[in-house]
Amino acid sequence: xxxxxxxxxxxxxxxxxxxxxxxxxxxxxxxxxxxxxxxxxxxxxxxxxxxxxxxxxxxxxxxxxxxxxxxxxxxxxxxxxxxxxxxxxxxxxxxxxxxxxxxxxxxxxxxxxxxxxxxxxxxxxxxxxxxxxxxxxxxxxxxxxxxxxxxxxxxxxxxxxxxxxxxxxxxxxxxxxxxxxxxxxxxxxxxxxxxxxxxxxxxxxxxxxxxxxxxxxxxxxxxxxxxxxxxxxxxxxxxxxxxxxxxxxxxxxxxxxxxxxxxxxxxxxxxxxxxxxxxxxxxxxxxxxxxxxxxxxxxxxxxxxxxxxxxxxxxxxxxxxxxxxxxxxxxxxxxxxxxxxxxxxxxxxxxxxxxxxxxxxxxxxxxxxxxxxxxxxx
Numbered sequence: 473x474x475x476x477x478x479x480x481x482x483x484x485x486x487x488x489x490x491x492x493x494x495x496x497x498x499x500x501x502x503x504x505x506x507x508x509x510x511x512x513x514x515x516x517x518x519x520x521x522x523x524x525x526x527x528x529x530x531x532x533x534x535x536x537x538x539x540x541x542x543x544x545x546x547x548x549x550x551x552x553x554x555x556x557x558x559x560x561x562x563x564x565x566x567x568x569x570x571x572x573x574x575x576x577x578x579x580x581x582x583x584x585x586x587x588x589x590x591x592x593x594x595x596x597x598x599x600x601x602x603x604x605x606x607x608x609x610x611x612x613x614x615x616x617x618x619x620x621x622x623x624x625x626x627x628x629x630x631x632x633x634x635x636x637x638x639x640x641x642x643x644x645x646x647x648x649x650x651x652x653x654x655x656x657x658x659x660x661x662x663x664x665x666x667x668x669x670x671x672x673x674x675x676x677x678x679x680x681x682x683x684x685x686x687x688x689x690x691x692x693x694x695x696x697x698x699x700x701x702x703x704x705x706x707x708x709x710x711x712x713x714x715x716x717x718x719x720x721x722x723x724x725x726x727x728x729x730x731x732x733x734x735x736x737x738x739x740x741x742x743x744x745x746x747x748x749x750x751x752x753x754x755x756x757x758x759x760x761x762x763x764x765x766x767x768x769x770x771x772x773x774x775x776x777x778x779x780x781x782x783x784x785x786x787x788x789x790x791x792x793x794x795x796x797x798x799x800x801x802x803x804x805x806x807x808x809x810x811x812x813x814x815x816x817x818x819x820x821x822x823x824x825x826x827x828x829x830x831x832x833x834x835x836x837x838x839x840x841x842x843x844x845x846x847x848x849x850x
């Protein structure tokens with residue numbers, strides 16, 4: 473009786489060990505990291521942030537990446553500063569100004585640069601037939617921006633200074649007009665004479681059928697600027713570095729996948745956020761219109777033409793240029809600015825098989841990927 477019991481027990485244990493586990497990620501405890509977008513919309517142009525949830529890049533790192541929309545970078549950063557979320561993704565401007573005020577040092581750390589080029593640097597939109605022919609014509613005009621604390625005015629201000637019009641002589645009215653189609657409609661209805669925003673907002677509005685022209689900024693001062701930064705609540709960063717590395721590595725993989733095959737990234741996006749398909753459009757129609765949004769952003773994520781070819785890497789010289797751009801070079805020293813960012817995790821973040829990501833993107837098969845997602849990651 474005793475020997476039979478032992479045999480039965482051993483067979484049972486063996487069967488348990490060999491049994492397939494289709495709920496491996498459900499059973500595995502994933503570390504939650506809450507990410508606040510500097511954007512009110514889950515638009516496909518920034519889907520490099522979340523396609524890692526479809527491809528399993530975050531889950532493979534033990535990360536539950538949760539994305540939350542916000543009304544612009546200022547609100548996103550406010551939530552991170554308050555500890556309501558762990559990560560914010562705005563441009564450096566609000567953090568630099570908070571640091572310059574000097575009352576209390578911002579309790580955030582920039583750990584990863586998302587966009588290698590400034591996403592505002594394309595120029596301003598104007599309606600067809602507008603008398604505005606260059607950015608030097610923007611003085612004394614009404615210009616639409618995302619919100620009252622948006623970055624658009626900084627770019628217009630610098631453009632006019634480059635035209636020889638100092639800030640003291642500038643007379644521009646900046647009006648909050650919202651995002652994408654709302655802003656384009658405000659311009660079409662002549663509430664504003666121009667619109668200053670980011671690349672994907674322009675392409676989203678064009679995809680919705682709005683017509684306008686882009687007046688470019690002078691390239692002399694935009695070439696060394698970068699875009700959004702991954703900012704972490706400093707306390708969370710210090711206590712959760714392994715989690716942060718996992719999140720950033722998943723983000724780097726998603727970025728590489730995104731610009732290698734934007735069409736595949738869009739297919740992954742539709743699975744995660746089908747409600748983002750514009751009303752009245754089929755998925756096929758939406759794909760035909762929205763793919764231009766991804767292609768507009770893809771070049772700004774590339775690192776192969778950078779001095780430091782690692783995803784997310786900071787460069788002190790670029791930070792100096794940015795501080796000068798926003799007019800804080802007399803208030804913030806290089807050593808103070810260096811306190812705001814770190815490359816501490818970048819080597820570890822980039823420790824993954826980049827060729828494997830590229831091969832997967834190039835050979836993307838939505839049916840196989842969807843079956844894999846439903847089985848392992850959903």
